[in-house]
Amino acid sequence: xxxxxxxxxxxxxxxxxxxxxxxxxxxxxxxxxxxxxxxxxxxxxxxxxxxxxxxxxxxxxxxxxxxxxxxxxxxxxxxxxxxxxxxxxxxxxxxxxxxxxxxxxxxxxxxxxxxxxxxxxxxxxxxxxxxxxxxxxxxxxxxxxxxxxxxxxxxxxxxxxxxxxxxxxxxxxxxxxxxxxxxxxxxxxxxxxxxxxxxxxxxxxxxxxxxxxxxxxxxxxxxxxxxxxxxxxxxxxxxxxxxxxxxxxxxxxxxxxxxxxxxxxxxxxxxxxxxxxxxxxxxxxxxxxxxxxxxxxxxxxxxxxxxxxxxxxxxxxxxxxxxxxxxxxxxxxxxxxxxxxxxxxxxxxx
Numbered sequence: 001x002x003x004x005x006x007x008x009x010x011x012x013x014x015x016x017x018x019x020x021x022x023x024x025x026x027x028x029x030x031x032x033x034x035x036x037x038x039x040x041x042x043x044x045x046x047x048x049x050x051x052x053x054x055x056x057x058x059x060x061x062x063x064x065x066x067x068x069x070x071x072x073x074x075x076x077x078x079x080x081x082x083x084x085x086x087x088x089x090x091x092x093x094x095x096x097x098x099x100x101x102x103x104x105x106x107x108x109x110x111x112x113x114x115x116x117x118x119x120x121x122x123x124x125x126x127x128x129x130x131x132x133x134x135x136x137x138x139x140x141x142x143x144x145x146x147x148x149x150x151x152x153x154x155x156x157x158x159x160x161x162x163x164x165x166x167x168x169x170x171x172x173x174x175x176x177x178x179x180x181x182x183x184x185x186x187x188x189x190x191x192x193x194x195x196x197x198x199x200x201x202x203x204x205x206x207x208x209x210x211x212x213x214x215x216x217x218x219x220x221x222x223x224x225x226x227x228x229x230x231x232x233x234x235x236x237x238x239x240x241x242x243x244x245x246x247x248x249x250x251x252x253x254x255x256x257x258x259x260x261x262x263x264x265x266x267x268x269x270x271x272x273x274x275x276x277x278x279x280x281x282x283x284x285x286x287x288x289x290x291x292x293x294x295x296x297x298x299x300x301x302x303x304x305x306x307x308x309x310x311x312x313x314x315x316x317x318x319x320x321x322x323x324x325x326x327x328x329x330x331x332x333x334x335x336x337x338x339x340x341x342x343x344x345x346x347x348x349x350x
Contacts, residue, residue: 027068030060036073036120038128038278039080049073067108070116075104081281088127092119128279130219130234130258131162163189164232164263164273166221170292171233173285176253185272187246193218194240204241204249216240219275220252221260223292226273230260231280231288257285 018026030053037047046052049069054061063069077085089107090099100106107119114122165186171177181190193216194202201207201216209215216237223231235252242248258277266272280288 023063026059027063027066030063031069031072034064034069034073036070036077038124039073039077047073065117067116070120071104071108074116074120078104083282084128084279085123088123089119091127092122129261129276130217130279131276162219162275162277163192163266164219164221164226164275165189165235166226166273168224169222171220171222171235171254172289172292173233173254173256176238176251178249178251181248181250183270184246185270187248188269188272189218190237190240190242190248190250191246193237194242202240202242204239206239207237217255219258219260219277220254221273221275226260226263228260228263231257232260232275232277233257234277234279256280257288259284 018029021029034049034053035047036049037051039047049064054064074085074089078089086099086103089103090097093107093110097103097106097110104116104119108114108116111119165179165181181187197207197216207215217234218237219232220235221230221232233254234256235254237250238253239251240248241250257280259280261276261278263273263275266274
């Protein structure tokens with residue numbers, strides 16, 4: 001290390017009087033650096049509340065268990081990523097609860113025995129992390145919150161695993177598409193996904209949402225490689241016809257982009273993969289859709305440049321139709337939003 005090189009210098013700042021402050025002042029100062037897990041776009045972020053501050057000393061470790069930091073963090077994530085955290089918070093509350101400014105504090109009072117920390121954990125475990133169908137109840141001495149943090153518990157919990165359908169393709173949130181499952185591994189997948197639903201749901205009838213407002217859901221890995229951190233999507237099953245040989249025709253709707261967290265192959269399953277994943281926020285989701293469009297266009301132009309027939313074959317026409325439908329839908333959405341904005345503006349003038 002060269003002390004004369006500014007890049008090699010490390011500036012160490014100290015505040016020796018910090019330990020002499022009262023607890024309220026100490027916690028106020030620490031609140032400026034007290035970030036919660038997943039508060040930023042990096043899905044692997046542990047957050048300083050769980051990954052840094054608890055290891056400073058016993059006093060600060062005890063601070064990190066209090067609601068002071070967790071209340072502020074929960075409010076921040078609900079504002080910054082409402083599609084993840086606020087939506088997840090609403091699912092913990094009774095149906096019909098209004099989304100108000102004081103929703104976080106209301107949830108703390110409404111959910112018996114809860115703390116802001118436990119609410120944060122519940123949203124993560126039930127809404128942001130997707131593990132698939134809950135099929136096995138166990139008594140756990142701990143529940144993993146993420147790969148670096150453990151919440152100590154001793155309560156019954158449900159453990160689930162999600163099978164993965166893996167096939168490269170382009171999807172767009174809200175745009176339904178159909179698939180035919182014929183491989184043995186995917187016959188197993190759809191049988192497991194539909195296992196808890198009524199017979200009519202497996203015979204082609206439209207599937208009604210459960211009392212928890214849920215539909216059969218699994219992971220569709222539409223991008224490669226099939227590995228941690230690769231984007232994928234959650235798809236809901238709206239209709240499913242399972243044939244006598246186990247093959248199935250399904251109508252699916254993508255509802256959320258996710259980042260694969262853990263991926264592994266199930267033994268004796270004919271190469272059926274399982275995974276857990278983390279939902280993406282709005283900004284990351286938009287980036288994924290833009291990336292997909294750019295990739296398709298680049299591939300099609302390459303095909304056309306190579307053989308001059310790329311634009312004419314069926315595969316290319318399908319891809320181009322997907323691009324056109326995406327652009328038309330986006331245009332219609334923008335026009336609809338403009339109409340709403342104009343109506344609000346006119347009502348304000350009136």
